[in-house]
Amino acid sequence: MDLEMLCRAVQETKPWIDDFRKRTYEKAFRAYTNRFAPCYLEAAGEAGEEGLQRLASEILDGIEAGWKCQRPWNRAAVRVMEKQMAVDYLSPMLLEQPDPKCGTLCELLRDGWAARWPKDAYGTAAYQELKQGFRDTIMGIELGRRRRDAE
DSSP states (O other): OOHHHHHHHHHOOTTTGGGOSTTTHHHHHHHHHHHHHHHHHHHHHHHHHHHHHHHHHHHHHHHHHHHHTSOTTTHHHHHHHHHHHIIIIIHHHHHHSSSHHHHHHHHHHHHHHHHHSGGGOOOOOOHHHHHHTOOOEETTEEOOOOTTSOO
C-alpha cells in the first residue's frame, strides 16, 4: 500500500479542480480514475473488511498532516480544495468501483472526516449524479434546460 499516493488523490488539486466543468469533467474523471483507482483497489484488498477503518484513519491522518505543513494563512484554502477533491473525484471514483470494499471505504472516509471536523462534513454522490448536475449558465445566469435533458 502506498499511503502517499492514496493521500495524493485528495491533495493533488491541480488540474482536477480546474477541469470540474460541464465540458471537461468526464475526461478528467476518467483520467483521475485511471491514475488513482488501482492504488485504492490494492489498498482496500490488502486491508480486507477488518482493516478498512484503519486505512481510512491513516488516509485522513495523512491529509491532516499535509494541512499542518501549509502556512497558517493558507491552511483553510487548502482544506476547502481538498474537500472538493473528496466530493468531486475521490468519492465518485470509489463508489464506481466493482469491489464493495471501495464503497465501504468511501463511507468510512466521509464519516471519519465528519467525526474529525464536524463543521466541515461533506456528502457523497455517484459520478453520474454529479455529471448530470451541471447547469448551462452564461455569466452566472442560468439558461433554460434543453428539451433533450432528462427531466
